[in-house]
Amino acid sequence: MTRLEMTGALVGRTVERVEDAGLLTGRGRYIDDLPVRRDTAHMAILRSPHGHAGIRAIDTTAARALPGVFAVMTGEDVARLTRSMTVGVKANVECWPIARDRVRYVGEPVALVVAENRYVAEDALDLIDVDYETFNAVVDPEKALAADAPVLHPSLGSNLINERTFRYGNPEAALAEAAHRISIRIAYPRNSCTPIETYGVIAEYEPGEDAYDVTANFQGPFSIHAVISRALNVPGNRMRLRTPPDSGGSFGIKQGVFPYVILAAVAARVSGRPVKWIEDRLEHLTASVSATNRVTTLEAAVAADGRITALSWDQLEDCGAHLRAPEPATLYRMHGNMTGAYAIENVAIRNRVVLTNKTPTGLNRGFGGPQIYFALERLIHKIADELGLDRLDVIRRNLVPANAFPYRTATGGLLDSGDYQTALDRACAEGGLEALRQRRDAARAEGRLYGIGYAAVVEPSVSNMGYITTLLTPEERAKAGPKNGAQAVATVAIDPLGSVNVKVASVPQGQGHRTVLAQVVAERLGLAMEAVRVNTELDTARDAWSIASGNYASRFAPAVAGAAALAADRIRSKLATIAAGQLNITADRIDFRAGKLVDRDNPDNAVSFGRVAAASHWAPSTLPEGTGQTIRETVFWTPDQLQAPTAADGINSSLCHGFIFDFCGVEIDRATGQISIDRYVTMHDCGRILHPGMVDGQVRGGFAQAVGAALYEEYAYGGDGSFLTGTLADYLIPTVMETPEPLILHHETPSPFTPLGAKGVGEGNCMSTPVCIANAVADALGVEDIRLPLSPSRVSEWLYGEERPRTAPQNAAPVATGASGERMLTGSGSAEVTATRQSVWAMLLDPNTLKAIIPGAHEVRKVSDTHFRAEVTLGIGPVKGRYRADIRLSDMVEPEAVTLSGGTEGALGSGCGTGRVTLTETATGTRIDYRYEAAIGGKVASVGGRLLDGAARVVIGQFFQALARHAGGGGPPSAAAGLIQRLVALFRRRR
């Protein structure tokens, strides 16, 4: 570290950030803060309440008629002006940003409203009437492959959208010859690093030029710009995409704003005015993007000493309802480093991508790393346990040797630099592993549950833009042409007063790029940081950029900052030539120091930076022959090491490979199942450190998100596709109370492949920490099948077995929470009324009567003789919601019997059911018998089953009570009261 803190050096110092003064005083300029044209309208989106349903019809008449509404659009309206978004695999499937004939996940856009403000736009959403036909949903990736699974995309024939197998070395032989074959199966859950600022888009359309101009808090990669342009059916130069100066976090997620860029752009075109859309949190959690969930079986061929000779991966990746660009990249991002930090020569991989009724996935911090390392590092623990070896020894024995770098992995990755053994040994010594072991032993001696976990991972950074083509066969790739590289771009410009501007296509979301770039460029030009001003906004119509532009794959420090250094060096070299002429020395004697260009051998012989730098503006003819201009230098930099996949499917998927070794101690409360992280040590080799404070900030931030992923966070779905974690009260993000402070250590081995020697550091703990904690929990409990998140209820199951049903059976209809995730209710009853059969029959068919007797009904509309629509407000416990009910009559035997079937849906959930009503003549009037079965799904179903069951019975009971009251109308009050009491008694008995 001392090397980096040399006097005068700026790079490597923890300087204060230039970004902070504005952000701390409320002067940040995030997308929702930007000024907009006075005629800007606001968009709101109607979203599917169903996981899987057909759209029979959408009635937008009432919404259009609402004052203040400028436009209402359905999927068909959008489709008329756009094309399906490009899908990254060869498959007969379309991918639209809004549903057309079918919804495939809860939250999928169904209609758009553009109105004078968001309040009115949301009012209009309530007036849109969608007629759905619900289908069975599938949310489990393995079940989605079953022969009888509901198929999301009929054109595809099944839910399997891509499958490839790979073979490197001779894995079959290694497995056959191995002393031991040890395997593990894991299911990694869905989660999201969900930023605090949601998506935002401001779109304009210029009909005279058929051109769109969109500002969005998009983060890249700008390869997506091509997807947007194609979808909007315009050349790239007519799809101007800009980013705001500030962005409130992303962690990959804001890549997923692009379908909304398309929707807002079309909305602007249709409504004839700029359209602004700011996503709300419920939309964000339900329908932005998340990491993939993945089911993995990993088998290792292991020698008696624990040395691994082969790995065989079987990965089933769940990308949700649509394969949206750049997916299935999550599955392939790690392809070059599927052997982790280990030297393993033989690898077999089977990769399958499946679609389910969940939100489409996308970029998320760690991108593919958490999924593979959870399997690999759990397996390492298991190998040690099964062979009776020390876990740390098994890790050590398999690490890539320090003298092997750059090391070519079996799958084609090129590990740039490292000394994994030393880093690991330093972590154990400086992190106090021995003391932690004693702490564990002492805790266990007292009967406490305490465990230690380890994880060793390679953190890839600077993605090869060609890695995704690994999923094509070599023949398909040959036909399509090679894809590779990772163009980084930076511009250094000097203004007429000699001050320096830096422009990069990096789109930061809080990482402090402006500060680091000022450090890098100022140091090279011998200036104070203040003399350099950095702009990181991106405008595709004005700036230098390429498909790799943006902020993802931890590419800033290794690639973008490196490109800025190269641009500064170009200017520096020219300025040195100019100054050499003025100082009458050779250029190699020029030093850049304290705002001056100085003769190294005679410091008095100097000229000010401003004077030399401005010469290109004011007196270009004075420049030496061949110098060219010094006004602006733009460098595009792409590393040679990032080549297209080889004919043998080898792929160097990333340029840099940092190393992380973590260990931790956790204690589990035996009574509650609560896990507390007692100590966490994380050792990083991220190459040369440019700003120690920011590097540690990245480590801590990634670590906190990983603690969330390990212990709290999951995008949970009911079996019917209902989304159960749609608020921040359900999706639990760690607060300060749940976030321990890790001990952060560094071991620097500069990357030989990057201009500054830096590697990425932003994502590593999202890869290493979940499995490190899981390993510690496995150590504490002796449980192999560790699933995340490690909630107290899940841990309690491991401690005490599954929660048993109450021993005394409840005197109630059986309540089953079926595999579907819905709550099933059944019941029956009867009532005697004085009216005739014919008049009771007529009541059941009359909307006015129905309005009077359906509990909470505001309106009942007769669609046809056998079809009614009702608007009802129902309160279940504390949860009051407005629902839309659809009731159909069938199997009608007038006036004896009728089947009522119907569904209801609202923001909080949905229900459907059927009831058979029979009418029998009696001496005094009519007896009404009914039996029903109903299913309730959605958020409300997860709120509290017992409460819900009771409430549903009361509501159904109220309906028949009211019917009976209506039918017995005119009778003596006492008789009516008696009837109600009888009915209530009846209900109690039936429960």
Next chain:
Amino acid sequence: MPRLNAARKHTIDFTLNGKAVSAEAENRMLLSDLLRHEIGLTGTHVGCEHGVCGACTVQIDGKPARACLTLAQQVRGSDVRTVEALAPDPAVLSPLQAAFRRHHGLQCGFCTPGILMSLDALLREQPDAGREDIREHLSGHLCRCTGYATIVEAALAAAEEQRKEETPNA
């Protein structure tokens, strides 16, 4: 409180960052929307609109409050303070803000204004606040970037500095 009519806007008179303000708003308008989109003070951020994330925290009559859970009409006659009022001068940071910069207590800065408003109120009401007090007040806020440690350090440093300033002879 006067009787409000949902069909029209009503005038809201209140004090905002020390100055009298008169604004027009529908009954249903949130305070966060009034501040940001009607008055144009965009320093108060909106992260969840259901009161969990804390990004929208402002001070109403000196107490931290969620602007996203407050109707604009509720601040009639109140004294509302937002992040824009913390710095003594546009070019000078308050001690708390300066501590955040020094300790890298922010990355993207989106949650920061709300956190500053909570901690500012804490340090005013409880000048001797220690680590646990700070953590407790901070636990009403979600930050996705920093992992919180640097925020706690910044707040501790600001509290320490404030105590030194108040007892110059100690």
